[in-house]
Amino acid sequence: MSSGTGIDKAPERISEAEHAVMEVLWHRAPQTAVEVCENLCDARDWSIPTVKTLLARLVSKGALATQPDGRRFLYTPLLERSDYVGTESRRLVDRLFGGRAAPLFAHLAQSEALSAQDIAEIERLLAELKK
Template sequence: MPTVRISGAESQVMEALWAKGPLTPEGIVAEVGEANGWAAGTVKTLVTRLLKKKAIEGRREPEGYLYRPLLSRESYVMSESQGLVDRLFGGEVAPLVAHFAEHRALSRKDIATLKRLISKLDDDA
């Protein structure tokens, strides 16, 4: 699937659909509207944008009109993270990790997780 650009606000709708979808229009408003201080009209606008981007689909079903994601969370996260690495770090992951290590203290848990990941990658290579 081609890359779909999703705004921060639109991603709130997507997260609700990934976690609890399919959802009715009212269900989406209940999940993201109040938490973000958005009126139903604002949520409807976000849903309309996502429909136009083909990130979600809406369909009349016996239980009412339901929206569901067409884009998986995994593929969205992969695309967004690759875009970040490409734009800011020349496509290389090591400078990204170094940036976090230098500018945001990594916890012992973070370091242990990174060590396990590197060990697994070494074993798989």
């Protein structure tokens, strides 16, 4: 699953600011730099140059593809959100919980990070798993 090419160049790490840009593009793609900025600059208090830098870095990291559209570029994610999210989750679980998910879950439970909705959802998922 995921990563069809088999090439798998050591996926360069994506920073938090870069991740914010990815989120916008995962939400809708392709978008121009200006559009991305419209969706971010207010929230993060960034200026367009900042967004452009981040886009460029993401392209150079292989996380985004560009596609010329007249004078500007359209940016599209190459890295899939589920891959990113999976990697980051695994990373955290490995680092903080010795790779085991249960202690993470316990922590979230204790810190009231679990809503009733979450709990219901998780029960449903557990039921799925046991089938």
